Amino acid sequence: MARITEDELDDVRARNPIADIASGYTKLRRAGGKLVGPCPICGGRASSQRFEVIEKDSSWVCAVCPDGGDVIRLVEKVEGCDFRAAIERLGGRTAIDAARAKELFEERERKRLAREKTSADYREAERKRLFRTWKSAMPIHDTVAARYLEGRGLELPVHCPGLRFLPTMSYWHGDMIDERGRKAPRQIYAGPAMCGAFIRPDGKFGGLHLTWLNVITSPDDGTAPAPMKAEILDPDSGEVLNSKKMRGSKTGAYIAIVMHDAPRRLVIGEGIETVLSVWTAMHQAGRELDDMAFWAAGDLGNLAGRANKTISHPTLKRPNGQPQKVPDRFPDLDDAGLSIPDSVEELILLGDGDSEQVLTEYAMERAARRYASQGRVIRIAFAPSGLDFNDLLKAAAA
Ligand SMILES: [Zn+2]
Structure with missing residues (x-):
């Protein structure tokens, strides 16, 4: 059998909507934007809701198996057959004419653009979150950040629009599994931070430059040492993490x-x-x-x-x-x-x-x-x- 083209695969997928095929194997119900139910492969209980069909991506995932993929992969796993056999079970490959190829190409493009829009939306939401953080920050003069800079022999210009101070800022590192069994970013530290605003070429706020600082609490008798960069350790490995982070977009900024x-x-x-x-x-x-x-x-x-x-x-x-x-x-x-x-x-x-x-x-x-x-x-x-x-x-x- 000749190599199956991307168009032919798309055609197989288009003829076999993931929700229809999965529903033939297991009882699914709607939950949020997904279909959930017992896993037809591992039999994971319905209540665990770990088998999910995501219609907009034409994909499935089981957190217990753990496996996932497209409709062809689902048939392979449930039927215990190989890729070619799965395609045969889904009606086999059919000759694709130019008009159908064009249709399939356009569908792929539509999905790609939708994915890009999602990630652009995500970046814009992140930028807005960071901008709120920036607006909440204090002027840098007479803060822990200013004392940190003084301690390094540095002076601050009277007007320093790009630098501010956050009395407490979260430090995120890696993932954790939340109470619903989902991956979520993990906060491992919080403390004072110097923050800088990245200004994009179009003049808009793009993101934040963060430097976490430690505070040495001692009586203010003139002997207190200057703040230093915070020592932040990975709670799992004990590895020392960078006390500086850049978030958002800094390209050209x-x-x-x-x-x-x-x-x-x-x-x-x-x-x-x-x-x-x-x-x-x-x-x-x-x-x-x-x-x-x-x-x-x-x-x-x-x-x-x-x-x-x-x-x-x-x-x-x-x-x-x-x-x-x-x-x-x-x-x-x-x-x-x-x-x-x-x-x-x-x-x-x-x-x-x-x-x-x-x-x-x-x-x-x-x-x-x-x-x-x-x-x-x-x-x-x-x-x-x-x-x-x-x-x-x-x-x-x-
Ligand atoms: Zn499973």
Whole structure:
């Protein structure tokens, strides 16, 4: 028998609605948007409601078996036959003419678009949730977050629109099984957090950058140590988890450490602390800052945008002896990256000291190529110690 085409499979599925076939095997009743009942494969009790038919996806699932799939898979499992035999039982393959093929293709497309819309709706709902969190946050000055930054030798601009403070924020990690036997996100920690707002290229709020902080409660006699990043442990493995998280969409978005409508000079770095360290150094040196904006991009990929390809790392190898791949120095121009205001004549890109060196250098070069324009000077500064950009700035000015 020749290979069965995707159109022929769709045709078999279309001729055999999942609800009809499943109902021939077991007694189903409607519950929410689904049909539930005893599993025709494992016989799971009706009350457990673990056998479900989801008509809109033409699929079934049994949490006890545990198995699931399309109507063909159901017949295979219930009848104990193979894939080909299941198709025969469902009326077999039939010749598909061009008109039927087109119809099937359009049906597939309709379903794909519906799925995409669902995920776009989900992302938009998540963005709105995060925006509510952002609106509930406090100004950052005189908070635990401000003290955390002070403890690292950083100052905050008087007007710092992109950073706020949340007295308590949940930290979600992994899944748990809720009382109805469903997977749900698991909160493993809650505590104070510094939060940054990602602003999308269209000017709208995109998502949050979160840094959880610990609070050391001791009498306020001037000896209290500065807050640090919180140590958050995975309750199962004991593994130390990242105290920073980015949620929502950060693609092409930035955190405004210092905002300016039409900056002549723009400083962009990966992390909030890196960018603040440069602002602090310039501020303390009494530099002219009126024509400047300072942005944090969240990570290197967002700062530099997508590469046109990946290339071999000059020295690093994978465990199998093959060279490691890193994104190249040339941008994929289909990805716009960050939208740099036209007013920017001098763009200063900050390379963090904590990422892998070659990866960082390539990303900086990629960013410089991407954001190059007529009459714009682009400087790349690397922080050898991770935080002290002061000397580099002096050198750049000399
Ligand atoms: Zn079952």
